[in-house]
Amino acid sequence: MTDLHQLQFYATPEHPCSYLPGRQAKTLFVDPKADLNQEDYSTLSDLGFRRSGPHIYRPHCHGCKACISARLAVDRFRPSKTQKRIQRINHDLSVEVVNPTDSEEVYQLYQRYISERHRDGDMYPPSPEQFHSFLVESDQQTRFMLFRQQRRLLAVAVVDQLEQGLSAIYTFFDPNEQRRSLGTFAVLKQIAYTAEQGQPYLYLGYWIQNCRKMEYKIRYQPVELLVEGCWLEVDPRGSGISPYR
Template identity: 65%
Template structure:
C-alpha cells in the first residue's frame, strides 16, 4: 500500500472547462508512476478523485468548487416510479461482466454513441486509440458490464471495483435505443451489483449544479455529496434547482 501522505501530485495548466463554458479549469493528477493498489485508489475515491485511463485525478480549480463528488448509499436507495419503469422496459436484456478489452463490436458502439450524443464535446471525434486510452488502459480492477438483447450489444458500462463499492467510470449505448433509457438502467444495475456484494456505495463521479449533463445523477435518492471534505447525505429536492 502506498503512503498517501507521500504520494506526489501534479497540477495541469489552466484549460477551458468541459462543463461550464465561462470557466477555466485545472486538474490535479496523482503521480502516474506510483503503484496504486485497490486500497489506495479506494481511499483517493473517498477524497474525491476519479480515474480516466491510467490516470487518477480530481478538479483543482482556483476560485471554483462547482465539481462535487457524488455517491449513492445503496442500502438507502429506493426506486422511483420512473426507475421501476426503466427496469421493466429492459427485462429482456442480459448483463454480463467482461474484461476491459478492445474489440470491433465494442468500438463500433462507442463510435456511434460519441458521434450521436457528444459531437459537441471534447471527446469528438472518437478513435480506436481514444477508446483504448480512456476505457481499456487501466491500472485498477476494471471490468465492462455488457448489456445485450439476444446477441446484439446495446450498452457497455465501464466500472472499477473499490474496497467500499463500485465506481461508475463511463457508459455508452446504442443511440437508436433511447426509449430504453439505457444510461439509467446501467446505474440501476450497478446499484444492484453493489448490494449483491454487501458493499455500501456506488460512486458516480462529479455533479455540477446548473450543468444539464450532470442532472441525471441527482435522480438517485438519497445521494451523498462531498462537501467541505465531508460526505453529506441529501434527501430533498433542493439540488434540482437551477
C-alpha cells in the first residue's frame, strides 16, 4: 500500500459550481502520476474521494461543504414501496457485468442520454473521446453493468470494485424509458450485486442538499454520510447538517 501521507495533491483554481448556482467550486486531485492500487483507492474512498476517468478527486471549496460523501450499508437496506414497484416494472431486464467498453452500442446510448438529459452539463456535447476518458479509461477494477430487454440495451451502470464494496461512478440510460425509472433500478441492482459479493458498502458519491440532481441519494436507507471525517448513519432531512461552514 502507498503511504498516503506522501501523496501529492493539487488544487484547481476556483470555477463556477456545477451544482449550486452562484457559488464557486474548487477541486483537490491526487497526483495523477501516483501508482494507486485497490487498497489505496479503497482508503481514499473512505476519506471522501471519487474517481472520474484517471483522476481521483474530492471537493475542496472555500466556505462550503455542501458535497457530502454518501454510502449505503447494503446488508441493512430495505427497499421502499416505490423501489419495490420499480423492481417489478423491470422484471424483464437482464443484467450482465463486463469489462469497460466503448463499443458503438454503448457509446450511442451515452450520446443520446447526455444530449437529451444533460445539455446544460459539463459533459455536453458528448464525443467518443470524452466518453472514453470519462468512463472507459481507468487504472482501477472498473466494470460496466449492462441492462437489456432481450438484446436491446437500455442502461449502463459504471462501477469500481473496492475492497469494502462498490463505488457507483455513473449511470446512463434510454431517455425514452421514463416509466421504468432506470436510474433507480440501476442503483437497486448495484446494491444487490454488492450484497452478492459479501461486501458491506455501496458508495453513492456526493449528496448535496437542495440540489435536485443529487438529493435522490437519501432515498436509499440507511444512508451513511461522511461528516467531519466520520461516517454517520443519519436521516439528512432532519439531521441539522449545514453545508456552509
